């Protein structure tokens with residue numbers, strides 16, 4: 001307290017006046033000076049005490065507001081990683097069998113791709129050094145220093161971690177919005193459904209949007225605690241993972257168990273005769289979308305280089321390509337199938353994989369040169385220029401075709417020789433399942 005007095009501006013402003021008094025004083029002067037000093041010190045003392053008290057109060061309160069904001073940001077960031085927010089948090093609990101729900105009020109139950117049980121935010125009483133009346137906790141895998149999860153498969157080892165304490169126990173009345181896109185409109189689900197207090201959520205029937213409410217106490221030094229309430233609306237952004245069977249050079253179809261939008265982008269290719277004549281015109285492709293549903297299977301022409309094809313498909317549709325070379329002056333007529341000729345005439349690449357190295361025919365550009373365009377799904381080039389790895393969203397696959405020569409079965413794929421160069425046609429498939 002003394003050190004803070006010494007640095008206080010008023011103290012600094014007053015003290016030079018006293019140091020200038022260096023001559024003798026008359027009795028009257030001393031009496032008057034004494035009275036004045038008492039008044040000045042008395043008045044400024046009251047002022048100081050009150051200013052210090054309110055400054056320390058507002059300092060604590062600001063810190064506390066920052067803490068509450070930060071914890072809500074933390075929760076919102078994790079919700080964005082989710083594929084689904086369980087509308088009724090309790091209904092998600094069977095998917096988190098390792099979670100002990102005793103004396104806990106689940107508020108957010110998150111399905112996050114790659115994490116094998118639900119991650120749960122809940123409200124419970126204070127424990128140990130944490131201050132009540134209530135505390136917000138998180139149950140889920142811990143984080144590595146790069147922000148990734150450290151252990152997504154051993155939920156028995158996950159901790160019940162306090163996120164923020166001093167959470168209000170005052171009753172709140174959630175005013176959850178209506179989803180008017182449905183008929184009849186459905187009200188978002190409040191979690192908890194009754195007796196909401198300082199931490200609750202309203203979740204949309206689709207499980208894609210949550211409004212999260214947070215009410216913490218601001219501890220004041222002398223007065224009763226004051227409440228600070230915050231609210232944020234967050235979207236679960238992650239698309240459900242696809243059952244893409246592929247990558248690492250093998251593919252036997254691309255499937256989603258939902259109705260989906262399939263986009264096929266033709267990134268081009270290089271196919272020439274030995275005299276240098278371009279014969280890409282002799283290439284035509286068919287996109288085969290096969291489904292067991294009543295609408296059956298369909299096929300459509302591969303788009304021209306630089307073009308896209310967009311199709312809506314039923315759940316569990318498989319995707320395959322059939323590419324024909326016909327009537328060129330120098331290349332045998334052939335048909336290459338993305339299913340039958342995998343690892344021979346066709347390879348597939350997924351996110352994070354390396355581009356195989358083949359010597360190109362004549363002076364053609366290599367596979368990488370067809371992957372410099374920006375991937376609209378990731379806003380990065382298809383081939384990351386720094387890491388030299390493929391940059392795709394989880395719902396995308398690249399197909400590379402060798403059309404000019406047949407695979408030489410006497411050698412492994414990586415030892416095939418020019419003109420075998422695997423960039424006669426380069427195609428990207430993007431499968432976007434409908435939201436539930």
Ligand SMILES: [Ca+2]
Nearest residue numbers: 270421423424
């Ligand atoms: Ca080629």
